[in-house]
Ligand SMILES: Cc1ncc(C[n+]2csc(CCOP(=O)(O)OP(=O)(O)O)c2C)c(N)n1
């Protein structure tokens with residue numbers, strides 16, 4: 001009998017503790033597949049964030065470091081500079097990367113740090129209970145903006161890809177929306193390119209994944225995907241913002 | 245081992261001590277009065293085959309140290325008071341993950357932005373933990389340029405030995421002063437194997453560097469392990485120096501640059517036939533509690549002098565535990581106590597009135613005019 005589907009080697013046996021339908025699980029699996037496909041499991045070091053994916057070190061089979069909230073790009077910098085032949089990635093939510101960790105991500109990008117960043121933009125602080133994130137859309141409700149985000153009080157959502165693409169440092173910046181089969185395929189390809197860039201000695205690569213949070217959004221998983229398509233995509237347009 | 249006598253600043257000696265000890269990664273951010281550390285590092289570290297990186301902030305720098313230390317390399321950062329405050333979150337993580345790393349604090353006047361003059365008001369922050377949680381830094385306090393070299397090198401050994409961050413607690417005087425020193429070309433470097441390091445899992449199972457322990461029982465277990473290390477260090481790593489203490493009835497207690505000033509005050513007091521000595525803690529954590537307790541039992545009184553409003557004095561009082569009188573004299577905000585004002589404080593403890601300053605006994609040119 002031929003085996004046609006199995007768990008990637010880079011994923012551990014620990015079952016994901018994510019909510020049903022959460023794209024964190026999907027993106028974890030894609031990262032693991034990419035590590036397997038590139039054959040870099042033995043030299044990959046992952047940096048996980050503070051957020052729902054804080055336990056990523058349990059799910060991956062590569063060496064892992066748990067960073068403080070927002071500091072993953074600095075931690076990754078420390079690792080990569082000491083071990084230039086390693087493959088170093090960070091995995092960060094929007095609170096982690098686009099709020100508390102803005103300085104670290106901007107400067108890692110500006111330095112062209114040879115790391116791969118997987119940025120999960122779900123428009124909320126999933127882990128702490130659905131508070132407003134820097135990427136929460138205008139009008140979108142959260143536990144700290146129950147009437148919907150009001151620009152006059154809370155400013156505007158941050159478009160990380162567009163912002164980082166103004167810098168000369170990054171090699172690859174892209175935004176993907178894994179809400180349908182085409183989007184899923186593009187997401188996997190983007191993650192693979194971000195990792196391959198590092199294998200090829202290229203600089204900073206970032207993949208922003210428009211993700212969901214069915215639990216805090218109070219939607220079914222299917223509703224959450226249509227919501228991304230209808231509301232998030234128009235503001236955070238998928239595309240390639242830098243490729244050099 | 246060949247040696248040569250050269251003039252050097254304390255901050256440069258820190259750099260040379262670190263590189264001699266095998267430090268191969270430096271991550272820092274500019275702040276006076278420690279700027280010579282990153283400046284010399286930017287030249288000498290690449291020459292030694294190591295990494296120098298000017299970070300975007302102290303927060304980033306300490307997290308780069310966290311990542312770099314995770315690979316098992318000897319790495320460090322340096323800063324001065326306000327920057328050290330910013331590093332506290334990262335230091336807590338480094339301690340919790342049991343990573344060896346060295347942090348240098350060239351203390352300045354505070355609190356707040358303060359100034360760039362010397363201070364010792366970061367003592368509590370250095371020896372009582374500093375960031376959140378129950379942890380300690382192995383803390384060494386140099387009083388000379390030569391000690392900047394040797395104690396920085398020692399800090400790396402201690403950090404590796406205990407898998408714990410170590411701090412070199414310098415100040416603006418020690419960092420900025422220039423002295424002739426004889427430094428060895430090479431020192432013995434023994435870096436232990438680090439099978440826990442995250443270097444890529446080739447040839448072994450995966451390694452994880454982590455301080456998240458959701459189960460309180462597991463977290464308490466980690467805390468117990470940390471405390472056991474600190475207990476061991478308290479037994480093994482006590483460092484201090486005594487000068488003219490044996491026949492003294494009053495013992496000055498001071499560390500770092502203030503101990504240098506106190507040494508002059510001891511000489512002045514001795515010239516007035518006052519039996520005064522100096523006790524200088526070299527390690528601040530572990531603190532030389534037992535030696536001070538012993539001196540108290542011998543019936544000696546203590547005068548603690550600091551560039552703060554009384555921080556180390558609390559550890560002296562804990563050691564003395566009511567057995568003897570402990571007096572405190574401190575200046576702060578960047579003000580450095582002079583030997584004369586310390587001498588006056590000494591005289592007061594002997595019931596003598598403040599004398600004429602020995603500086604005024606030898607009037608300068610303006611005074612003669
Ligand atoms: C310094 C610090 N501040 C705040 C927190 C609390 N905290 C934990 S997770 C989190 C938000 C994470 O949100 P995000 O990065 O969007 O990830 P998600 O949970 O949505 O995947 C916060 C604020 C913390 N752990 N550390």
Ligand code: SF4
Pocket residue numbers: 017018019022023024052122126127212213214215216
């Ligand atoms: S709270 Fe949201 S982001 Fe977190 S696991 Fe659940 S669905 Fe995913």
